[in-house]
């Protein structure tokens with residue numbers, strides 16, 4: 001069933017070009033900063049903050065390690081929670097900047113204040129191409145509505161294990177599946193779902 005849902009979403013929405021990175025930039029750095037900035041906000045606000053960082057030539061390891069926190073806060077203000085996010089970015093750069101990328105683990109990322117499961121897995125999957133499936137509130141809501149899990153507030157690792165046991169362990173599949181869930185949750189499976197013409201309608205237990 002988990003595979004079937006993936007197939008149906010892919011058929012409906014097609015290949016998702018994630019994660020968007022500006023040409024010539026360090027993909028790992030830009031994905032990581034984007035993953036931190038996107039906490040509790042939408043992507044449009046993240047884009048504004050990223051644009052500010054680019055204009056100030058701050059999307060760079062050295063520049064980010066040297067920039068004053070005050071300046072960093074000004075740039076990332078559009079993404080909200082900028083005091084906390086500036087500290088997280090500083091902590092991330094301090095911890096990761098000089099480490100060989102092969103040695104960056106989930107445990108290391110989670111040791112940085114402000115980085116939780118979803119942010120760590122997004123960095124590992126989209127920034128480092130490592131097979132970590134990203135769970136977010138859209139994923140929980142969708143699988144709950146489909147009747148595949150019986151509590152909305154299922155633990156992160158529990159849902160992650162449930163999904164990865166049922167699909168092939170493949171970075172591209174993990175990337176696509178997560179991006180497709182986000183797309184589906186914006187178009188159909190919103191907070192107040194728009195079930196008409198939903199590609200998963202046949203399998204859904206909470207269809208309106």
Ligand code: SF4
Nearest residue numbers: 188189193195198204
């Ligand atoms: S039928 Fe409705 S509730 Fe079910 S997955 Fe589709 S949009 Fe969501």
